[in-house]
Each structure stands twice: as structure tokens, then as C-alpha cells.
Amino acid sequence: MLTDTALSDLRALFGDRVSVAGPVLAEHGQSESLVTAGLPWAVVFPQATEDVAALARWSSRHLVPLIGWGAGTSLEGHALTLHGGVVVDFRDMASVLELRAEDRLVRVQPGITREALNRELRTTGLMFSVDPGANATLGGMAATRASGTTAVRYGTMRNNVRGLEVVMADGQVIKTGTGAPKSSAGYDLTALFVGSEGTLGLITELTLRLHGQPEAVMTAIAAFGSVGAAVDCVIATMQRGLSPARIEFLDTETVAACNAFSDLSLPPAPQLLVEFHGHPEGVAEDIRRFREVAEAHGAEGLQWAEKPEDRSRLWAARHAAYRAILASRPGAKAIVTDVCVPISALAEAVEETRADVAASGISGPILGHVGDGNFHAVLLVDPACARDVSTAKALAERMAERSLRLGGTITGEHGVGFGKLGLMPAEHGAALGVMGAVKRALDPLGLMNPGKLVPGLP
Amino acid sequence: MLTDTALSDLRALFGDRVSVAGPVLAEHGQSESLVTAGLPWAVVFPQATEDVAALARWSSRHLVPLIGWGAGTSLEGHALTLHGGVVVDFRDMASVLELRAEDRLVRVQPGITREALNRELRTTGLMFSVDPGANATLGGMAATRASGTTAVRYGTMRNNVRGLEVVMADGQVIKTGTGAPKSSAGYDLTALFVGSEGTLGLITELTLRLHGQPEAVMTAIAAFGSVGAAVDCVIATMQRGLSPARIEFLDTETVAACNAFSDLSLPPAPQLLVEFHGHPEGVAEDIRRFREVAEAHGAEGLQWAEKPEDRSRLWAARHAAYRAILASRPGAKAIVTDVCVPISALAEAVEETRADVAASGISGPILGHVGDGNFHAVLLVDPACARDVSTAKALAERMAERSLRLGGTITGEHGVGFGKLGLMPAEHGAALGVMGAVKRALDPLGLMNPGKLVPGLP
Numbered sequence: 001m002l003t004d005t006a007l008s009d010l011r012a013l014f015g016d017r018v019s020v021a022g023p024v025l026a027e028h029g030q031s032e033s034l035v036t037a038g039l040p041w042a043v044v045f046p047q048a049t050e051d052v053a054a055l056a057r058w059s060s061r062h063l064v065p066l067i068g069w070g071a072g073t074s075l076e077g078h079a080l081t082l083h084g085g086v087v088v089d090f091r092d093m094a095s096v097l098e099l100r101a102e103d104r105l106v107r108v109q110p111g112i113t114r115e116a117l118n119r120e121l122r123t124t125g126l127m128f129s130v131d132p133g134a135n136a137t138l139g140g141m142a143a144t145r146a147s148g149t150t151a152v153r154y155g156t157m158r159n160n161v162r163g164l165e166v167v168m169a170d171g172q173v174i175k176t177g178t179g180a181p182k183s184s185a186g187y188d189l190t191a192l193f194v195g196s197e198g199t200l201g202l203i204t205e206l207t208l209r210l211h212g213q214p215e216a217v218m219t220a221i222a223a224f225g226s227v228g229a230a231v232d233c234v235i236a237t238m239q240r241g242l243s244p245a246r247i248e249f250l251d252t253e254t255v256a257a258c259n260a261f262s263d264l265s266l267p268p269a270p271q272l273l274v275e276f277h278g279h280p281e282g283v284a285e286d287i288r289r290f291r292e293v294a295e296a297h298g299a300e301g302l303q304w305a306e307k308p309e310d311r312s313r314l315w316a317a318r319h320a321a322y323r324a325i326l327a328s329r330p331g332a333k334a335i336v337t338d339v340c341v342p343i344s345a346l347a348e349a350v351e352e353t354r355a356d357v358a359a360s361g362i363s364g365p366i367l368g369h370v371g372d373g374n375f376h377a378v379l380l381v382d383p384a385c386a387r388d389v390s391t392a393k394a395l396a397e398r399m400a401e402r403s404l405r406l407g408g409t410i411t412g413e414h415g416v417g418f419g420k421l422g423l424m425p426a427e428h429g430a431a432l433g434v435m436g437a438v439k440r441a442l443d444p445l446g447l448m449n450p451g452k453l454v455p456g457l458p
Numbered sequence: 459m460l461t462d463t464a465l466s467d468l469r470a471l472f473g474d475r476v477s478v479a480g481p482v483l484a485e486h487g488q489s490e491s492l493v494t495a496g497l498p499w500a501v502v503f504p505q506a507t508e509d510v511a512a513l514a515r516w517s518s519r520h521l522v523p524l525i526g527w528g529a530g531t532s533l534e535g536h537a538l539t540l541h542g543g544v545v546v547d548f549r550d551m552a553s554v555l556e557l558r559a560e561d562r563l564v565r566v567q568p569g570i571t572r573e574a575l576n577r578e579l580r581t582t583g584l585m586f587s588v589d590p591g592a593n594a595t596l597g598g599m600a601a602t603r604a605s606g607t608t609a610v611r612y613g614t615m616r617n618n619v620r621g622l623e624v625v626m627a628d629g630q631v632i633k634t635g636t637g638a639p640k641s642s643a644g645y646d647l648t649a650l651f652v653g654s655e656g657t658l659g660l661i662t663e664l665t666l667r668l669h670g671q672p673e674a675v676m677t678a679i680a681a682f683g684s685v686g687a688a689v690d691c692v693i694a695t696m697q698r699g700l701s702p703a704r705i706e707f708l709d710t711e712t713v714a715a716c717n718a719f720s721d722l723s724l725p726p727a728p729q730l731l732v733e734f735h736g737h738p739e740g741v742a743e744d745i746r747r748f749r750e751v752a753e754a755h756g757a758e759g760l761q762w763a764e765k766p767e768d769r770s771r772l773w774a775a776r777h778a779a780y781r782a783i784l785a786s787r788p789g790a791k792a793i794v795t796d797v798c799v800p801i802s803a804l805a806e807a808v809e810e811t812r813a814d815v816a817a818s819g820i821s822g823p824i825l826g827h828v829g830d831g832n833f834h835a836v837l838l839v840d841p842a843c844a845r846d847v848s849t850a851k852a853l854a855e856r857m858a859e860r861s862l863r864l865g866g867t868i869t870g871e872h873g874v875g876f877g878k879l880g881l882m883p884a885e886h887g888a889a890l891g892v893m894g895a896v897k898r899a900l901d902p903l904g905l906m907n908p909g910k911l912v913p914g915l916p
Contacts, residue, residue: 100802102693102697102802103800103801103802104801105800144642145640145641145642146642147640147642151640156640158640158646168892172888174886174887174888174889174891174892175886175888175889176889178865178867179799180798180799180830180832180861180865180867180870181798181801181830181831182609182614182616182832182870182871183603183798183867183870184602184603184604184605184796184867184869184870184871184873185867185868185869185873185878185881185882185886186885186886186890186912187650187653187654187658187893187896187911188603188616188646188649188650188653189889189892189893191646191649191650192650195642195644195646196645200645212699214699235560238562239560239670241670241672241673241737279740279744279747281739281742281743282736282737282739282744284739285740286740289737338642340636340638340641341638342558342560342561342563342637342638342639343562343639344558344560345637372638372639373638374638374639404636406637407636407637407638408636408637408638409638409641409642409643411641411642412641412642413640413642414642415642415643416643416644424643427643427644428632428633428643428644429632430630430632430633431633431634431647432644433630434626434900435644435647437900438896438899440899441895441896441899442892442895442896453644453645454644
């Protein structure tokens with residue numbers, strides 16, 4: 001709990017932009033996942049970098065943890081309050097600050113969402129490519145090193161954040177990166193903060209890379225005789241040197257859920273949803289080659305959607321897949337797993353996971369950004385049923401262990417938060433000590449989102 | 459100097475793989491640039507990671523600095539001995555350890571050179587893309603976050619190192635990264651070590667991304683009426699959404715030097731050397747579009763080289779440009795500058811630099827990887843002439859300041875070493891304190907390549 005002095009100091013700084021109202025605390029104490037924690041002591045709504053800097057100085061003075069908050073869509077409890085503290089909600093710092101079309105850069109505040117940003121870009125011929133599905137904030141996406149359907153072509157947040165402004169634990173404001181496309185001038189602090197989950201500082205500004213809206217876009221969907229055939233087709237596509245903008249896998253159960261939810265009539269079989277971007281001549285050839293590869297892997301009923309409305313319909317269905325899967329079992333909650341393996345191990349990883357899920361007795365449709373080796377099982381559980389929940393958690397843990405055994409990672413894009421904290425030693429070994437040393441060096445009082453990302457540290 | 463105990467301990471560990479012979483020390487006390495420093499106290503040739511770990515433990519025990527050494531091609535004194543110490547020459551750790559063709563990954567030791575690696579890959583259909591011109595080692599390229607002609611399409615070392623093995627200052631061996639194409643599992647230590655110039659640890663193994671050798675390659679060269687027209691053509695090319703694999707600028711003086719050195723007969727005018735990679739259909743359309751853009755910018759005599767021997771000839775000339783420029787003034791040494799600016803500022807940066815060089819009275823041909831906004835002036839000086847040298851250094855400093863003023867960086871690809879140490883505060887401001895904190899946390903005794911990258915630290 002905040003001391004009276006701490007609270008009155010906070011009110012002196014933020015006035016009515018600090019809230020200790022029950023509903024506000026409750027809203028900032030929940031998440032989309034089953035991961036739960038305590039309530040924050042207060043929620044603050046900064047309006048400028050200087051507000052966040054003042055908050056950090058306040059936090060150091062009163063030894064109160066700070067937890068950043070974007071859209072609350074994270075799945076591993078990143079923004080939940082573990083050891084008490086104040087949640088910093090960036091909803092009032094959600095502007096586009098500067099568009100530099102010639103340099104394909106945009107400078108934004110952390111609270112702007114991906115969809116809002118792309119709405120603002122619509123008439124510029126440019127787009128922000130990273131698309132995690134959820135309408136997350138850019139600050140949150142940077143903090144978790146998010147990616148999504150388009151990463152296979154345009155990269156993850158790692159590749160699309162050019163620079164940051166960060167408020168450090170002591171209130172110092174730093175800038176990382178420059179406007180130049182590359183630099184060799186010292187440690188790559190931008191990369192250090194991207195994926196640091198608010199444990200090293202709070203991001204108050206981002207300079208993002210934009211890409212040209214593609215001149216030609218073609219989307220295809222193809223059904224395969226087995227999961228293995230679909231996954232092998234992905235491997236062959238990448239090895240053929242084709243560079244799809246997206247290549248998504250949906251297993252039969254996911255397809256069934258999407259058909260029901262989004263009023264589609266896709267054949268009940270494993271599907272690949274593929275998109276190519278480029279100039280019309282290049283895309284036409286990409287398509288011809290993909291068809292060859294797909295048919296060599298037994299694809300049936302390969303359909304191309306060239307018209308924007310047909311494409312939108314397919315991708316809307318894909319984006320709704322998570323909700324579709326949830327809707328397939330009313331009352332259920334989902335534990336969404338997230339592993340990423342080397343492409344060569346993808347078929348094995350997916351097949352083993354499928355068999356494991358099937359043997360568990362719970363429902364767990366599989367889908368993913370397979371061009372990157374990244375896939376999810378959406379494990380449906382009755383949140384009131386302890387056996388369901390523990391079965392799902394054990395499945396999720398086995399998925400992560402399987403991923404590590406196959407040379408992959410425990411999280412391709414969702415991040416660590418505290419949901420995956422226990423798996424960090426297995427992935428990193430001694431390197432985790434280096435992460436701990438960096439954390440202690442930059443946040444010596446342990447006040448920046450404590451209990452997340454680095455196990456064993458406050 | 460090494461104490462007798464330190465030296466005898468070192469000999470006990472390394473036997474005849476430690477040298478204190480004068481010529482060996484001298485060879486490891488020089489560089490390709492005018493940057494100079496002292497001689498190392500000894501040179502060690504490790505053969506395995508465990509050797510390097512033992513060396514780090516020895517270094518901590520005797521408080522002796524360690525300086526990594528690859529091919530000695532760096533330009534800012536990265537591998538020179540500033541505060542005494544032992545040079546770690548990786549020439550005996552130069553093997554390909556594992557090729558994983560399906561995953562397009564290769565695991566190598568740090569001492570292998572770029573050319574040796576690509577020779578080993580020649581028959582695999584794969585290639586390692588980063589090409590800084592010099593036949594540097596992969597360890598050195600990672601340590602300086604090198605890039606070169608192909609970065610505009612395939613990225614720099616930042617994008618092409620998937621994981622590392624690093625020996626830390628205390629001798630601990632850590633692994634960063636996984637075999638998966640992406641991960642959100644904690645701090646991006648791979649990115650932290652890439653570009654850290656041996657100041658945080660010594661890289662003993664690298665897992666590198668490979669790319670498919672392109673099916674079709676077309677190279678073009680075009681002459682422009684002015685530097686501005688050539689640079690504007692680059693900007694327009696990138697904005698048109700074309701994605702050249704390389705797009706190099708050579709000013710008139712560079713062209714003249716290349717003509718003389720490589721027996722070419724290019725017209726004496728600013729030139730762009732462009733290459734497209736892809737499938738034949740895509741490349742044909744890329745070419746058609748580039749020709750349109752180039753001709754709209756007044757390009758003359760645009761020539762395509764499709765035959766491998768014609769392409770090789772042009773690129774060999776480009777790669778020999780540095781030697782060609784040196785040869786244009788016998789006895790001269792070069793100070794090679796390296797700035798990188800936002801594309802929108804490229805014409806201004808190049809034009810101002812040209813005028814500044816012209817006014818200085820010394821010769822300084824300009825060339826660069828302009829698709830990334832990165833260019834170099836090769837300032838030719840008589841090393842015995844103090845006025846030449848000081849004029850060139852002042853020019854180089856003004857170039858860096860100009861780059862910062864235009865939103866760019868003091869070094870696009872050469873790194874900081876100690877040649878650019880004095881410019882770091884201007885680029886990074888308070889962020890430099892964060893770099894210092896990271897350095898102190900991971901190398902508390904200040905023994906890893908001291909005096910480099912972070913000013914004011916031992």
C-alpha cells in the first residue's frame with residue numbers, strides 16, 4: 001500500500017490523473033489470460049515524457065514499483081502487479097508525433113494502438129507492418145518484442161523499431177537510435193529495450209520503420225491431407241526462396257471454429273493461408289511457384305483471393321481465430337501457448353504437440369505463423385476446473401520443453417512476463433546471469449516491473 | 459608489462475601458443491588506419507572456447523586486459539592495445555562447425571573470414587550476405603556490427619547473427635539466441651554483443667543466418683550529371699518500393715581511380731552501381747522500373763551486366779575502390795570516414811561533404827552504400843605531413859557532426875574503437891551513461907578491450 005506521504009506526493013504531481021478507485025484498480029489488475037496477480041495501489045495516466053520522468057523520481061524516492069500498461073492484451077501477465085506498485089497507463093500518450101514519409105519513419109507515443117497508427121497512415125502509401133492480431137499498443141508491442149503474421153517478410157518489433165525514448169529507473173530520459181537506417185556507434189540499446197518488458201525503463205516514444213503499401217497483394221488458401229504435408233509445404237516454400245508476406249497454418253479444429261464463427265465454408269482440413277506482396281509481375285510468378293510447391297505437397301482446392309474484399313474476409317477470419325476458438329466452447333477460457341522452433345523441426349514439433357494435446361483430453365486447436373517456425377495451441381479450459389487448468393499448464397510446459405529440445409525458444413512472440421519465468425533457466429542457462437546483471441545495473445532498486453522476465457530478482 | 463608470474467602462468471596454459479616475439483607483437487600493434495597505439499605484451503592463439511575461458515580467468519587473476527583480434531582490418535583501432543594487455547588472435551579458431559541447410563543457419567568459429575565461409579558454402583545454394591569489402595573475420599564483423607554493400611537488402615550483422623557463444627570477463631561461457639527465427643524470451647543479448655567491440659566479452663562462436671543464392675542477378679551501372687542527381691535517384695528508387703540487393707555510389711574521382719586501377723572505361727561522372735536479386739521474372743521488372751527512375755534523373759549510358767563475368771568485373775572494381783583510391787596517390791595513407799544519415803538528408807550530406815573536401819585542398823573521393831544513407835570519404839594524406847593529417851581529421855570530425863545535425867550517426871558500419879570515442883557523447887547524450895552502466899556490470903574489472911567504445915571508462 002502507498003503511504004500517505006507517497007500518495008499525497010503522487011497527487012501533487014498528477015492531480016486527477018492518479019486514481020485509486022476500485023474499478024480502475026480492478027481493470028488494471030486483470031489480463032486476457034488466466035495469469036493473475038494482485039491489484040495495483042494506484043493507476044497514473046501520464047500525458048508527457050516529463051510526467052513519466054517525475055513518476056520515476058517519485059518511485060525511487062518512495063521505493064514504489066512502476067508497471068507499464070498499454071492495451072492490457074498481453075498473455076503472460078506482463079502488466080500485472082506482483083509486488084505492489086503503481087500502474088502507468090499510457091492511454092493519454094497515444095499520438096503520432098511526426099511522420100517522415102521520405103525516410104519511411106514515424107515517431108509515436110507508446111499508447112497508440114497498431115490499428116490507430118495504420119488508420120493514420122492509410123492515405124500515405126505507407127504502413128506499419130507488425131501485426132500481432134490483438135490491437136495492442138506500440139509501447140506494449142515493443143516491450144514484449146511482439147511479431148505476428150507478417151514477421152516472416154517484414155520482421156518483428158526487433159527489426160521495426162528504429163529508436164526509442166526511455167525513462168530510466170532514476171528518472172533520466174535517454175534516446176536510443178538515430179534517423180539513419182543503421183549505425184555501429186556503441187551498444188545496441190534499442191535492441192536491449194525492445195523485449196525488456198518494462199523491467200529496465202519505461203518507453204515514452206518510439207521511432208518506427210514503415211514499409212510501402214504493396215502495389216500488388218495476392219492471398220491464397222489451400223487445404224492439405226495432413227498437418228505434416230502442410231508444414232512440409234511451408235518448409236519447401238521458404239527453401240524455394242519464396243518470400244511470402246504471411247504464411248499461416250490452421251489445423252482442422254481451427255478451421256472448423258473459423259467456419260462457424262466467420263461464416264466461411266473452408267474444407268475441414270489443415271490449411272495454409274499465404275500472402276504475397278510486390279509488383280504485379282513478381283507476385284504473379286510467386287503465386288505460380290507457390291502453387292507448384294503446394295501441389296507437390298498434395299494441396300487441394302487452392303484458391304486465390306485477389307480482390308481486397310475477398311482477402312479481407314480471409315484475414316478477418318484468421319484474426320478472429322482466437323475468438324472463434326473461444327466461442328467453440330462457451331464458458332471456456334484459453335491458455336494460449338507460444339513456441340517457436342527451427343523450420344527443420346516444425347513438422348515434428350507440431351505433430352508431437354497435436355498428439356500430446358489429443359492424449360490430454362482437452363481441446364487445443366493449433367495455428368501459427370509457421371514461416372517463422374512459430375505456432376500456438378489454444379488450450380481451452382473450464383477456469384473453474386482445477387484438473388483442466390493443471391492439464392493445460394502441463395501441456396504448455398511440455399510444449400516449451402519440446403521446443404527447447406528441438407533447438408527453439410519458449411516464446412516466439414508473447415514474451416516472458418511471469419507466466420514463463422520458470423522456463424527461463426532452461427532456455428538461457430548461464431546467460432540468465434548476464435540478464436540479471438544488466439537488470440541490476442539499470443534498475444538497482446528493483447522498481448521497474450519487478451518479478452518479470454528475470455527470475456530470482458525482485 | 460606482464461609480471462613473471464603472469465607470463466609463466468600464461469605459458470603454462472598455452473605453451474607455444476603464446477608469443478612475445480617482437481615481430482608478432484608488432485604485427486598485432488598496427489592497423490590499416492592511421493590510428494595507432496602501443497604494442498601488446500603478448501599474443502595468444504586459442505584453439506577452443508575453453509582456451510578463451512581459461513584466458514579470461516587468467517586475465518581476471520592477473521588484472522591483464524584482453525583484446526580480441528580477427529583479421530586486423532578494422533579502421534578505428536578496435537584491436538589495438540591502449541592500456542597494455544594480451545591480444546587474443548582467433549586465427550586457429552576458424553572452422554565451420556555445423557551447416558544446417560534446412561534452417562539456413564551455419565555455426566562458425568570467430569576466426570573464419572567472410573570469403574572462406576562463402577567458399578565453403580559455394581556448392582550449397584546458400585550464401586552469407588554481409589560484405590564489408592575487406593576480408594574480415596566473422597568474429598570481428600559481429601564485434602563491430604559490420605555491414606557493407608548488401609545491407610540494403612539483406613541487413614547488417616545485427617540482422618544476420620542468430621546467436622553467439624561468448625566468454626565473459628570472469629571466464630563464464632554463455633550462449634545467446636536459439637535456432638528459432640525469432641524469440642521474445644528475455645533481453646536480446648545477441649544484439650547487445652553484436653557491436654560491443656570486445657568490451658563485454660569475447661565471441662567464441664557465431665550462428666549466422668544464410669540466404670539462398672539468388673536465382674537471377676542483374677547488375678547495372680549508370681552515370682549521372684551530378685552527385686545530387688545520382689543521390690536523388692537512390693532516394694526515388696527506395697521510395698518506389700524497389701528493393702535492390704546493392705546500390706552503390708561512386709563519385710567522379712572514385713570512378714577515375716577505379717578506371718585506372720581496374721582497367722575499366724567508365725565515363726568520368728558520378729555513377730550508381732545497382733544489383734537486383736530474385737527470380738528472373740521479378741528481376742526483369744525491377745530492372746525495367748529502375749531504368750525508368752534512373753532516366754527520370756538524367757542517367758546516361760545505363761548498362762546492364764547479366765553475365766557473371768561482367769558482373770564480377772564491376773563488383774571487383776567496386777571492391778578494389780579503396781585500393782584504387784590509395785594507388786591514385788602513391789605514398790599516401792587514407793583516413794576513411796564513415797557516416798550514415800536518413801535517406802532524406804543524403805543529398806545534402808554528400809553535397810556538403812564534397813564542398814568541404816574540395817575547400818580543404820586534400821583529395822577525398824566519396825563512395826558508399828547509399829541505399830542505407832551510408833557513405834565514406836577516403837581522405838588521402840601524406841602521413842608525414844602534420845598539416846595533411848590534421849586537415850583530414852578536422853574534415854572527418856565535421857562529417858560526423860554534419861551527420862548528427864542531419865539526424866544520422868557518427869558511424870554507419872566501421873564502429874567506434876577509440877578513433878570515434880570523442881564523438882560518442884554528441885551522438886548519445888545521457889544514453890552513454892546507460893552504456894557505461896552495462897559495461898561496468900559485465901566487466902567490473904575493466905579488462906575487456908579497455909579504452910574502446912565507452913568514453914571515460916578504463
